[in-house]
Structure formats: structure tokens, C-alpha cells
Amino acid sequence: xxxxxxxxxxxxxxxxxxxxxxxxxxxxxxxxxxxxxxxxxxxxxxxxxxxxxxxxxxxxxxxxxxxxxxxxxxxxxxxxxxxxxxxxxxxxxxxxxxxxxxxxxxxxxxxxxxxxxxxxxxxxxxxxxxxxxxxxxxxxxxxxxxxxxxxxxxxxxxxxxxxxxxxxxxxxxxxxxxxxxxxxxxxxxxxxxxxxxxxxxxxxxxxxxxxxxxxxxxxxxxxxxxxxxxxxxxxxxxxxxxxxxxxxxxxxxxxxxxxxxxxxxxxxxxxxxxxxxxxxxxxxxxxxxxxxxxxxxxxxxxxxxxxxxxxxxxxxxxxxxxxxxxxxxxxxxxxxxxxxxxxxxxxxxxxxxxxxxxxxxxxxxxxxxxxxxxxxxxxxxxxxxxxxxxxxxxxxxxxxxxxxxxxxxxxxxxxxxxxxxxxxxxxxxxxxxxxxxxxxxxxxxxxxxxxxxxxxxxxxxxxxxxxx
Numbered sequence: 001x002x003x004x005x006x007x008x009x010x011x012x013x014x015x016x017x018x019x020x021x022x023x024x025x026x027x028x029x030x031x032x033x034x035x036x037x038x039x040x041x042x043x044x045x046x047x048x049x050x051x052x053x054x055x056x057x058x059x060x061x062x063x064x065x066x067x068x069x070x071x072x073x074x075x076x077x078x079x080x081x082x083x084x085x086x087x088x089x090x091x092x093x094x095x096x097x098x099x100x101x102x103x104x105x106x107x108x109x110x111x112x113x114x115x116x117x118x119x120x121x122x123x124x125x126x127x128x129x130x131x132x133x134x135x136x137x138x139x140x141x142x143x144x145x146x147x148x149x150x151x152x153x154x155x156x157x158x159x160x161x162x163x164x165x166x167x168x169x170x171x172x173x174x175x176x177x178x179x180x181x182x183x184x185x186x187x188x189x190x191x192x193x194x195x196x197x198x199x200x201x202x203x204x205x206x207x208x209x210x211x212x213x214x215x216x217x218x219x220x221x222x223x224x225x226x227x228x229x230x231x232x233x234x235x236x237x238x239x240x241x242x243x244x245x246x247x248x249x250x251x252x253x254x255x256x257x258x259x260x261x262x263x264x265x266x267x268x269x270x271x272x273x274x275x276x277x278x279x280x281x282x283x284x285x286x287x288x289x290x291x292x293x294x295x296x297x298x299x300x301x302x303x304x305x306x307x308x309x310x311x312x313x314x315x316x317x318x319x320x321x322x323x324x325x326x327x328x329x330x331x332x333x334x335x336x337x338x339x340x341x342x343x344x345x346x347x348x349x350x351x352x353x354x355x356x357x358x359x360x361x362x363x364x365x366x367x368x369x370x371x372x373x374x375x376x377x378x379x380x381x382x383x384x385x386x387x388x389x390x391x392x393x394x395x396x397x398x399x400x401x402x403x404x405x406x407x408x409x410x411x412x413x414x415x416x417x418x419x420x421x422x423x424x425x426x427x428x429x430x431x432x433x434x435x436x437x438x439x440x441x442x443x444x445x446x447x448x449x450x451x452x453x454x455x456x457x458x459x460x461x462x463x464x465x466x467x468x
Contacts, residue, residue: 014080015080015083015084015087016080016083016084016085016087016088017083017087019083020092023083023092023095023096026095026096026099027079027099030075030079030099031075031076033071034071034072034075037068037071037072040068041068041069044064044065044068044069045065047061047064047065047113048061048065053118053120054117054118054119054120054121056112056115056117056118057112057113057117057118057119059112060109060110060112060113060118061109061113063105063109064106064109064110064113067102067105067106067109068106071102074102075102078098078099078101078102079099081098082094082095082096082097082098082099083095085098086098119132120152121152122142122147122149122152122153122154123152125142125144125147125149126144126145126146129143129144129145130142130143130144131143131144133163133165134165134168134169134173135169141163141165141173141183143160143163144160145160146160147160148160148163148175149183150180150182150183151182151183153183155180155183157177157178157185158175158178158180159175159176159177161175161176162175162176163175166179166194166195166196166202167196167202170196170202171211171212172194172196172202172212174191174194175191176191177191178191179191179194179204181209181211181212182212184212186209186212186214188207188214189204189207189209189214190204190205190206193205197225198225200225201225201231205220206220207220208220208223208225208231210231210240210247210249211240211242211247213247213248213249214249215231215238215249215251216249216251217233217236217238218233218234218235218236218251219233219234219235220233222234222257226260226261226262226268227261227262227263227264227268228262228264228265229241229242229262229265229266230260230261230262230268232254232257232260233254233257234254234257235253235254235257236251236252236253236254237251237252237253237254237260237268237275238250238251239251239252239268239275239277239278241277250277250278252275252278254270255270255271255272255273256270256271256272257270259271263289263290263291263299264291264296264299265296266296266297266308267281267289267291267299269286269289270286271286271287272286273286274286274289274299274301274306276306276308276309277309279309280309281299281306281309281310282309282311283303283311284299284301284306284311285301285302285303286301287301288301288302289301292317297340298317298341300316300317303315305317305341307340307341307342308340312337312340312341312342312343313335313337313341313342313343314330314332314337314341314343316332319332319333320332320337323336323350325350325351325353326350326353326354326355326362328355328362329344329350329353331350336348336350336353337372338360338371338372340371342371342372343372344369344372345369345372345373345374347367348364348367348369349364349365349366350364352364352365356368356383356384356385356401356406357384357385357401357402357403358401358403359385359401359402359403359404359406360403360415361375361383361385361406363378363380363383364380365380366380367380368380368383368408370415370416371416373416374416375413375416375417375418376416376418377411377418378406378408378411378413378418379408379409379410381408381409382408382409383406383407383408383413384401384406384407384408385401385402385403385405385406386401386402386405386406386407386412386427386429387399387400387401387402387430388400388401388402388403388429388430388431389428389429389430389431389458389465390430390431390433391430391431391432391433391434391454391455391458391463392433392434392454393434393454394463394464395463395464395465395466396430396458396463396464396465396466397465397466398430398465398466398467399466399467402429402430404429404438404440404448405427405429405440407424407427410424411424412424412427414440414447419447421444422442422447423442423443423444426442426443427440427441427442428440428441428442429441429448432449432452432454432455434452434453434454435452435453435454437449437450437452439452439455441455
């Protein structure tokens with residue numbers, strides 16, 4: 001009993017006096033948080049994922065990390081200090097306030113990190129007047145008292161006083177001098193008359209625009225935006241190709257303006273023609289031609305199914321079923337077809353038909369096929385797509401398969417053709433990522449592409465190759 005009294009007296013001396021039952025309970029709660037410390041410490045590391053933040057953001061995340069990582073070391077001394085001060089000043093609430101400082105500080109760091117104080121700002125922008133004025137899928141516009149910004153880049157010449165957004169989440173904006181699309185000046189657009197015509201197309205009284213690109217319409221008054229990627233005036237059809245690296249608007253003569261209508265992203269028709277993008281689908285019957293919700297690249301009329309702008313041997317899409325043996329092929333009861341509705345040749349063993357890489361090759365036990373053509377001279381057992389070499393600054397990688405070039409045990413093939421003169425040991429194919437050039441060559445010649453700085457560097461052995 002004497003030992004217990006001495007121990008309690010020693011504890012009380014450290015704490016500056018005896019703790020109340022509430023103070024003890026509060027201390028136990030703070031200490032029990034150490035059980036969750038490893039998880040919180042691990043999570044706090046992710047606060048440093050972003051390389052840089054504005055000043056207040058940096059203060060918030062470094063403060064958060066210091067508070068969390070130091071918690072096991074300063075907790076008990078903090079409780080002791082809190083107890084001593086509260087006892088000395090005879091103000092019990094100071095015990096709770098001081099010992100809660102880590103939790104209060106953590107909350108403050110989180111609030112600062114979530115506040116406008118920690119938002120990214122362009123370098124040199126005015127802290128007090130900077131504000132975002134809109135967001136879209138490609139970025140956002142912002143202003144301060146002197147400049148206009150898009151995606152943190154200054155828009156040279158932007159007039160702050162008259163700058164405004166055009167539509168909601170369209171990427172368009174204007175001031176008294178210019179119209180802008182995603183921060184770039186649209187040189188010939190008129191800011192005073194520029195407006196949205198519908199959800200995707202804008203106009204200014206002289207021309208129409210899609211994704212900031214002018215249509216250069218032939219007749220402004222008769223122009224009407226169509227379905228999806230299609231528009232038309234009395235002279236031309238306008239197709240907006242948004243599946244390329246740069247959006248492009250193509251125009252082709254219209255067959256009949258009044259009857260023209262878009263059917264899908266890829267197909268349209270009038271009383272005279274069916275159109276696939278910028279091509280007329282030869283032989284297609286406009287009166288009976290229709291598309292399917294599940295396919296962008298095919299449609300059907302009374303005669304057959306069309307893949308892109310070409311007729312196929314399939315008569316009725318609704319009678320096709322996915323082959324049980326291989327989901328990349330269709331069957332109609334008698335014949336097998338590729339994914340683009342090309343009929344496979346007789347003798348194809350669908351039970352053993354397998355696809356090669358992600359290209360158009362397939363093989364069964366005896367034959368190799370490119371689409372629906374037999375690759376003559378190919379050995380099915382050893383046939384495989386060649387590695388596709390991707391060249392970029394400093395190194396090369398061959399972690400993908402090529403779509404057009406393949407090999408077996410003895411030969412090199414391009415699609416369905418055997419390259420008789422290709423040197424097997426030195427043949428290389430791939431993509432120059434810097435110059436955007438596909439290439440294929442051996443020690444003797446180029447089969448595709450041409451020498452570029454990166455290809456020359458690779459051929460001279462001055463490039464590190466990363467193998468899969």
C-alpha cells in the first residue's frame with residue numbers, strides 16, 4: 001500500500017497535481033489514438049504525391065505530416081504540460097485545449113488544403129484578385145486584375161474587363177477583341193455576334209464552328225446542324241471527324257438537301273445516297289438503309305450488311321450470332337465471319353481458331369489467316385506477330401506486338417504477304433514516337449517508313465532497348 005501511494009504521488013508531481021476522472025478519460029482517448037497512428041502515417045505520405053503546391057498548400061501538407069509523424073513522441077509531454085499549466089493557472093479548460101492542439105492543428109491543415117488558399121494558381125498571378133470563372137473537361141478559365149488565363153497559361157492580349165464565357169462547359173469565351181476556344185484565339189470569329197447554335201456548334205453570323213474549327217460553310221442561311229457529327233447546307237454535307245488527333249471538318253457535295261439526315265456518328269443518308277464519313281456507300285439503298293445501336297461501323301439495307309463503306313456477304317445482321325468457339329467471329333448457321341463481316345474460307349477449323357496478338361491474324365491447326373485471307377507459306381505452329389519497337393528519346397521498347405508484320409520459324413510476313421527477300425535475322429518494325437512514323441527495315445532496305453534521327457540512332461546501336 002505504501003508503494004502504491006508513493007507511485008501516485010510521483011505521478012501527481014509530474015502532472016503538477018492529481019488528474020480528475022474526466023482528464024484521465026480524455027488522456028486515455030488521446031493515447032488510444034496511437035493504435036491508428038500507423039494507418040494515418042501511411043496515408044499522410046500520399047499528401048506529397050503532387051510535386052508542388054502554392055505556399056499555403058505546402059504549409060498545410062508539411063504541417064499535416066509533421067503533426068502525424070511526431071504524435072507518438074510529443075503526446076505524453078504535451079499532456080504533462082497541459083496538466084501543469086491548467087493546474088498552475090487554475091483553469092481546467094486549458095488541459096483539454098492544450099492537449100487537443102494536435103487534433104485541432106490537423107483539422108486546420110485539412111481545411112487549409114481544401115480551401116481556395118491552396119488552389120493552384122498561375123505563376124505571377126495576383127493572389128487576392130485571382131478567381132476561376134468556369135470549368136470544362138479540358139481545363140478552366142480564370143482572371144485576376146490584369147490577365148486572363150486558361151489552364152494556368154496567360155492568354156496574351158485578353159481583356160479582363162470584357163472577358164466572359166460563351167455557353168456552359170463549351171470551351172468558348174470572348175472579350176471585346178477576340179473569340180477564344182480552350183484559350184486559343186479564333187482569328188476570324190466575331191466576338192460581338194458569336195454564340196452557341198446548339199450543344200456542340202457555335203456561329204457568328206458569317207460561319208459556323210465545331211471544336212473551335214470553322215466549317216467554311218457554302219451557304220450560311222441554309223446551314224443546319226444535323227445529328228451527331230453531321231451538318232448540311234444546300235450545297236454541301238459537313239462531317240466532323242472527332243476520332244483523329246486533330247479535329248477535322250470535311251465537306252462533300254450533298255445529294256439532296258431537304259432529305260438529308262444523320263443516322264449515327266458514322267452514317268448519314270438522303271434520297272440518293274448513303275454516306276459513311278466522307279465516302280458514298282456504293283450500291284446501298286437509301287430507302288431501306290438503317291444502322292444498329294450496337295455498332296458504329298456497320299449498317300444494313302434490303303440487300304446486305306455494310307461494313308464502313310463496303311458491302312459484305314452477310315445478308316441479315318440480326319441472323320448473326322457470336323461464335324461460341326471464338327467470340328471474335330460471327331456465325332450465321334453455315335458460315336463464319338470476321339469482326340468486320342468477311343467470310344472465312346472453306347476448311348477453317350473454328351474449334352481451333354485462335355487470334356494472334358491484337359491484329360487481324362488468326363490461325364487454326366493447319367493455316368494462318370489475315371482477316372479472311374489465307375497467308376500462303378506460313379507455318380501455323382510457329383507463326384506470331386513481331387515485336388513492335390517503340391522509339392522515343394534515349395531508349396526503345398518492344399513490349400507490344402505489331403499489327404502488320406509477323407514471322408514464323410523461317411519467314412517474315414506483311415499482313416497476308418510473305419516477304420521473300422526480307423533478312424530474317426535483322427528485320428525490325430515499329431513506331432517512331434517522336435516523328436510519328438511507322439517503320440519496317442532490315443540490313444538491306446526499308447519496307448515502310450524512312451530514316452529519321454531516332455531510327456538512325458537505333459541502327460547505330462546508340463539507343464538502349466527495353467525488352468518485354
